[in-house]
Amino acid sequence: MRNPKDFFKPMAIGAPEPPREIPFRPSRMIHFFDPSNPKMAAKAPSIAAKCDVLLGNLEDAIAADKKTEAREGFVKIAKENDFGDCQLWTRVNSLDSPWFLDDMWQIVQEVGDKVDVIMVPKVEGPWDIHYVDRLLAQLEARAGVKKPILIHAILETALGVANVEEISGASPRMQGLSLGPADLAASRRMKTTRVGGGHPGYLVRQDPNPDDAEAPRATAQQDLWHYTIARMVDACVANGIFAYYGPFGDIRDVVACEDQFRNAFLLGCVGAWSLHPVQIDIAKKVFSPPVDEVLWAKKVIAEMGDGTGAVMIDGKMQDDATVKQCKVMVELARMLAEKDSDLKAAYQF
Ligand code: GLV
Ligand code: MG
Numbered sequence: 001m002r003n004p005k006d007f008f009k010p011m012a013i014g015a016p017e018p019p020r021e022i023p024f025r026p027s028r029m030i031h032f033f034d035p036s037n038p039k040m041a042a043k044a045p046s047i048a049a050k051c052d053v054l055l056g057n058l059e060d061a062i063a064a065d066k067k068t069e070a071r072e073g074f075v076k077i078a079k080e081n082d083f084g085d086c087q088l089w090t091r092v093n094s095l096d097s098p099w100f101l102d103d104m105w106q107i108v109q110e111v112g113d114k115v116d117v118i119m120v121p122k123v124e125g126p127w128d129i130h131y132v133d134r135l136l137a138q139l140e141a142r143a144g145v146k147k148p149i150l151i152h153a154i155l156e157t158a159l160g161v162a163n164v165e166e167i168s169g170a171s172p173r174m175q176g177l178s179l180g181p182a183d184l185a186a187s188r189r190m191k192t193t194r195v196g197g198g199h200p201g202y203l204v205r206q207d208p209n210p211d212d213a214e215a216p217r218a219t220a221q222q223d224l225w226h227y228t229i230a231r232m233v234d235a236c237v238a239n240g241i242f243a244y245y246g247p248f249g250d251i252r253d254v255v256a257c258e259d260q261f262r263n264a265f266l267l268g269c270v271g272a273w274s275l276h277p278v279q280i281d282i283a284k285k286v287f288s289p290p291v292d293e294v295l296w297a298k299k300v301i302a303e304m305g306d307g308t309g310a311v312m313i314d315g316k317m318q319d320d321a322t323v324k325q326c327k328v329m330v331e332l333a334r335m336l337a338e339k340d341s342d343l344k345a346a347y348q349f
Contacts, residue, residue, distance in 0.1 A: 014144075016146055016148045026336055029287070030244065032061075035077055045081055056078075058070045075107065089117040109139065181224075197259075200221060229245065229269065242271075265286050295347070
């Protein structure tokens with residue numbers, strides 16, 4: 001075990017000090033783009049204007065013969081643009097791939113001061129984070145980077161899920177975790193070929209009618225991802241970092257995408273990936289607390305005075321715990337309102 005007194009010392013001489021806490025920044029959607037695609041690269045500034053996080057993807061979905069173009073494209077975009085309050089992230093290739101080292105080296109060296117977060121795929125345990133942590137410190141020191149680059153890990157292997165608590169607390173740089181349902185399904189040998197969402201075969205069925213064995217029995221699809229999202233949220237919050245739902249692959253099924261995002265929001269996630277502009281709007285809608293809930297929460301907080309004791313409001317019991325629930329809603333709303341004037345007006349701040 002590392003001496004806790006050393007935990008916040010830089011891991012390399014000359015590297016910036018690791019952060020003591022991860023401040024919340026709106027990140028309702030992490031919008032993925034392919035930096036090797038000149039059309040997408042050209043659209044990056046206009047997309048950034050609508051997004052909380054823009055992420056240049058270097059990993060899966062980028063063909064092997066496009067890896068260098070993607071990396072160089074990302075560096076060029078980062079150099080040429082200032083995306084204002086839209087954060088700039090990248091997803092590098094996996095630690096065992098032939099591209100990881102060059103991804104890290106080139107990005108930190110050339111645009112280390114512009115990148116907020118590096119997303120690391122297929123993280124299996126705290127050892128993966130320790131390695132990235134030390135490497136980042138060495139690269140930051142060499143490149144003279146002033147602000148520590150944060151690490152976001154994708155939870156997409158069975159071993160990663162088994163180690164999720166240790167991964168979340170493996171470094172002060174840890175910013176958050178995303179659920180990667182496609183790789184995770186493969187790793188677990190789940191029998192779904194979908195990227196996120198439900199499955200018609202995963203269901204519960206109503207009991208048979210005792211008077212009519214042939215009568216139709218209602219079924220309801222269940223949520224394949226409930227356990228993992230809930231576990232990920234606990235691991236993240238326990239370690240002062242943020243949880244995200246990952247990709248929803250069926251771009252045309254905007255209804256199911258919204259449901260999947262909302263389930264994640266209700267369970268404690270702060271955002272989700274968007275793979276297409278249509279999903280940006282869905283994430284914005286879902287991960288901004290509903291206006292009626294915010295107004296209700298403000299009312300509860302106001303009526304509860306110092307926050308202790310109990311009162312009835314519209315027939316509903318309120319006490320110390322419900323005030324805390326309401327504060328979660330209002331604090332998030334307040335932070336989003338700072339960024340978005342329409343929300344500010346709607347939430348009546
Ligand atoms: C994302 O990377 C996934 O595998 O779902
Ligand atoms: Mg994946």
